[in-house]
Amino acid sequence: MRSIISADMSLKTFFVLSLSTLAAATGTWTFEDGKATISGKGVAEGSRSFSATKPIVESLTLAPRETLKLTFSLKEDSKAARPHQAFLLVSEEASGLETFYPLTIKGESGKAKVELTHKDLPAHLLASPKLSLSIALGSFGSTPGSILPIGNLIPALDAAALGLLEKQKLKDLGEGAIVYKAKKEISHIFRADPQNPPKIITLVFLASVIASLVGLFVVWFPILGANFSHLPKALGAAPVSHPLFFASLVTLEGIFFLYYTQWNLFQTLGASLIVAPIALFSGSRALREVRARRERGQR
Structure with missing residues (x-):
């Protein structure tokens, strides 16, 4: 032009x-x-x-x-x-x-x-x-x-x-008209943060999980033959694997609880990537020790 x-x-x-x-x-x-x-x-x-x-x-x-x-x-x-x-x-x-x-x-x-x-x-x-x-x-x-x-x-x-x-x-x-003037205010509407489900639903699912754990222990001892007398033998054969495996499982549950209450997905994934390999390695060693005892007829 x-x-x-x-x-x-x-x-x-x-x-x-x-x-x-x-x-x-x-x-x-x-x-x-x-x-x-x-x-x-x-x-x-x-x-x-x-x-x-x-x-x-x-x-x-x-x-x-x-x-x-x-x-x-x-x-x-x-x-x-x-x-x-x-x-x-x-x-x-x-x-x-x-x-x-x-x-x-x-x-x-x-x-x-x-x-x-x-x-x-x-x-x-x-x-x-x-x-x-x-x-x-x-x-x-x-x-x-x-x-x-x-x-x-x-x-x-x-x-x-x-x-x-x-x-x-x-x-x-722009003769006879306003060339420069204030524009309309731009309002940005962002998507609301995801909300947790209602507390009643959370409590129902929490109760169902606790009931499942109680039922598991009830079945474990009289039916599946759980025997705490083997605990010293298990800790003696694998003194690191058993406690570490148990601690990693508890830690994973704690991570999921934090994700539900305050963490975002990236924080949860980062922490899980640290704990998951520990649980995998210690769990394989702990289960290997359990299999060795069962092969010897100790239940």
């Missing part, structure tokens, strides 16, 4: 400063065989000739549905050449506002053209009574840049074009 350059640092000033040289000039950038053609629906196509030394005297009038086409041959001194920078400069002298359009150049022949319509002009230039047209040329080397006037342009606006222009001006600069 083309932007309008302010009058304090105009394109003309920037162009001349950037392309001027301290060396003695050996030539100049110019053009010849200039033609300006305005075409459009219901408009008879006609062209006006101009050159670098003879700009168009009468102002060109450009209607909303018309196209201004400019063609010319670019030269460096007297030879056809392709400059590094070539623009059509459109400006309003009263306000100092200006904008530019790059020329389309055909190879190294210097044949150049540019087309201009109402849609190409910024709103505040389109509303101007008269615009100045110039060709800005420049390139590397000792040849200085040139800004050559070619004539004036009058944008003709009908009622429909005027309405669209006013809407575009309001959109561009």
Whole structure:
């Protein structure tokens, strides 16, 4: 999107400063065989000739549905050449506002053209009574840049074009409306933390677990033949494995209790990864000792 350059640092000033040289000039950038053609629906196509030394005297009038086409041959001194920078400069002298359009150049022949319509002009230039047209040329080397006037342009606006222009001006600069204002407050709603089940459900399950443990001990002694008299033998054969295995099981139950009351999943997994290998290693040694006693007929 083309932007309008302010009058304090105009394109003309920037162009001349950037392309001027301290060396003695050996030539100049110019053009010849200039033609300006305005075409459009219901408009008879006609062209006006101009050159670098003879700009168009009468102002060109450009209607909303018309196209201004400019063609010319670019030269460096007297030879056809392709400059590094070539623009059509459109400006309003009263306000100092200006904008530019790059020329389309055909190879190294210097044949150049540019087309201009109402849609190409910024709103505040389109509303101007008269615009100045110039060709800005420049390139590397000792040849200085040139800004050559070619004539004036009058944008003709009908009622429909005027309405669209006013809407575009309001959109561009926010005239008559507040551009900067406070936005609505953004309310972030985060998912609520997971809640524990009701206490009654917790108590029911706790009672069922305790009842299962009591039932296990009841069955273990009279039916399965639990014998505490073998405890000294078990601790004597595996003094580390049995206590460590029992302690690891109690620790795992404590970890699950903490997870239920206050820990999160990551804390629970971290602690379990530490205790679980201990329980696995000590449990395998403890069960190996129990199997050895049973193989000897001790129950």
